[in-house]
Amino acid sequence: MTPSSAQRDSIFKAFGRAFFKQDLDLMYEVVTTDFTWTVDDGDQVHVLDSRNKIAEFFARRRGKFENVHYDDVVFHHAADATFMTYRMTGTAVATGDAFAKVGIERYTFRDGKLTAKDVYSRPAVV
Numbered sequence: 001m002t003p004s005s006a007q008r009d010s011i012f013k014a015f016g017r018a019f020f021k022q023d024l025d026l027m028y029e030v031v032t033t034d035f036t037w038t039v040d041d042g043d044q045v046h047v048l049d050s051r052n053k054i055a056e057f058f059a060r061r062r063g064k065f066e067n068v069h070y071d072d073v074v075f076h077h078a079a080d081a082t083f084m085t086y087r088m089t090g091t092a093v094a095t096g097d098a099f100a101k102v103g104i105e106r107y108t109f110r111d112g113k114l115t116a117k118d119v120y121s122r123p124a125v126v
Contacts, residue, residue, distance in 0.1 A: 002109050005077045022058045032115045039119040065090045082107045100124035
């Protein structure tokens with residue numbers, strides 16, 4: 001079952017709260033047990049296809065960035081997927097350098113839950 005737009009909005013609200021808190025118990029209330037998140041963090045594409053891999057990724061990334069903000073966030077609901085476009089800004093802790101990226105994320109659903117999150121981003125052109 002693919003959730004309706006309103007149901008997806010509710011799922012994304014819960015997912016976002018869990019994601020920013022890095023709360024895997026809360027996250028796994030709205031994702032399937034085989035949820036897969038792919039993300040390119042600049043040096044490689046990570047395929048995070050288990051709870052442990054997601055936890056390890058969060059731990060590796062924790063403390064690398066500060067003052068991270070997402071702006072211009074828009075969800076685009078298609079028949080079998082939702083796409084989120086955004087602009088992300090922040091500061092790299094190690095260097096103090098500010099950064100800006102633009103991106104799109106593709107989400108798919110199964111059984112009323114998120115089953116995949118594919119992240120595509122690049123440095124923003126000012």
